[in-house]
C-alpha cells in the first residue's frame with residue numbers, strides 16, 4: 001500500500017491533456033504530485049504551461065515515450081525516485097505522466113507495471129484519457145492510437161463539449177462506449193467534476209488490472225508485428241510514417257494580425273493534415289508571450305502568459321503534420337509575416 005501511484009494521462013493530440021493536468025495540479029488532493037511530460041516535437045512547450053515548483057516537472061526528451069524513448073521513461077522514473085529519496089525534489093506522493101498525443105499507452109503501462117525497480121516503489125493508478133468532442137470521431141477513424149488510449153482508460157474525460165454540436169457529442173459517446181464499457185465518462189466543463197478524484201479515487205483492483213494490461217500487451221504485440229516495420233531507422237517514432245513533427249523558430253517579434261490570418265488560412269486549407277500546431281509567440285509591442293493552439297481545423301483562443309517562462313524570447317511553433325512539407329509551411333509563414341526567406 002505504500003507504493004506511490006503513477007497516473008497516466010493520455011488522449012489524442014490537442015485533446016486537452018495539459019489543460020486538464022493544469023487543473024489537476026491546482027487541486028488540493030493532488031498537491032504532492034510530480035509530473036513527467038513527454039512531447040512529440042522538437043521543442044517542448046507544455047512544461048512552460050504547467051506552472052509548478054521547479055524540479056518536480058521533468059520533460060522527457062523529444063520522441064514518443066511508447067516507442068523510441070521508452071527506456072528513458074524507465075530511467076526518468078527511477079531518477080525522480082532517487083531525487084526524492086535524497087531530498088533533491090519534494091517528497092511527492094504521486095507521479096503523473098502526460099504522454100504525447102500519439103502514444104500507444106500500453107508500453108507505458110507495462111514499463112510502470114513490469115520494471116522491477118519501478119514496481120518496487122510505484123503502482124499503477126488511474127489511467128485518464130481526454131477525448132476532444134470536436135475532433136474525437138475524426139481521430140477514431142484515422143488513428144488507431146486513439147482507440148487504444150480510450151480502451152485502456154479508467155476514467156474518460158470529454159473535453160470541448162462547450163464548442164461541439166450536441167448530436168456529435170452524443171454520437172461520440174456511443175462510439176467511446178463501444179470501445180470502453182466500464183470507465184466513467186465525465187465532461188471537462190462540468191462544474192461539479194471532482195478534478196482531483198480523477199486521479200486520487202482509484203478503486204480498481206490492481207490484480208485484475210494486471211490481466212487487462214496483459215491482454216492489451218498481447219494484442220498490441222500482435223498488431224505491431226503486422227503493421228510496424230522496426231527497420232525504419234530514419235523514422236524517429238514508429239507511428240504512421242507520414243506523421244512528422246518540426247518546429248519553426250523566429251527571432252523577430254511578429255505581427256499578430258498577420259499571424260492570425262495566416263494561421264486561419266492554414267488550418268482552413270490543411271486542417272485534415274495539420275494534426276496539431278502549438279506555439280509560444282513573441283508579438284510586436286507585447287511584453288509577455290502568447291500561446292497559440294490549433295487542432296486540425298479548430299483554432300483555440302490564444303492564451304496570454306504573464307511573463308516569459310525563461311530567457312528565450314524567440315517565437316517557437318511546433319507542427320505535427322501528416323505529409324505536409326516543412327519548407328513550404330515555413331516559407332509561407334515567413335512570406336506572410338514579411339520576414340526574409342531562409
Ligand SMILES: Nc1nc2c(ncn2[C@@H]2O[C@H](COP(=O)(O)OP(=O)(O)OP(=O)(O)O)[C@@H](O)[C@H]2O)c(=O)[nH]1
Pocket residue numbers: 011012013014015016017018019020046100101158159160161162163188189276278292293295300301
Ligand atoms: N473550448 C475548450 N477548449 C479546450 C478544452 N480543453 C482544452 N481546450 C483547448 O484545446 C487546446 C489544446 O489543449 P491542450 O491542453 O494543450 O491539449 P493537449 O492534449 O495537451 O495537446 P498535445 O500535448 O499537443 O497533445 C488549448 O487551446 C486548450 O485551451 C475544453 O474543454 N473546451
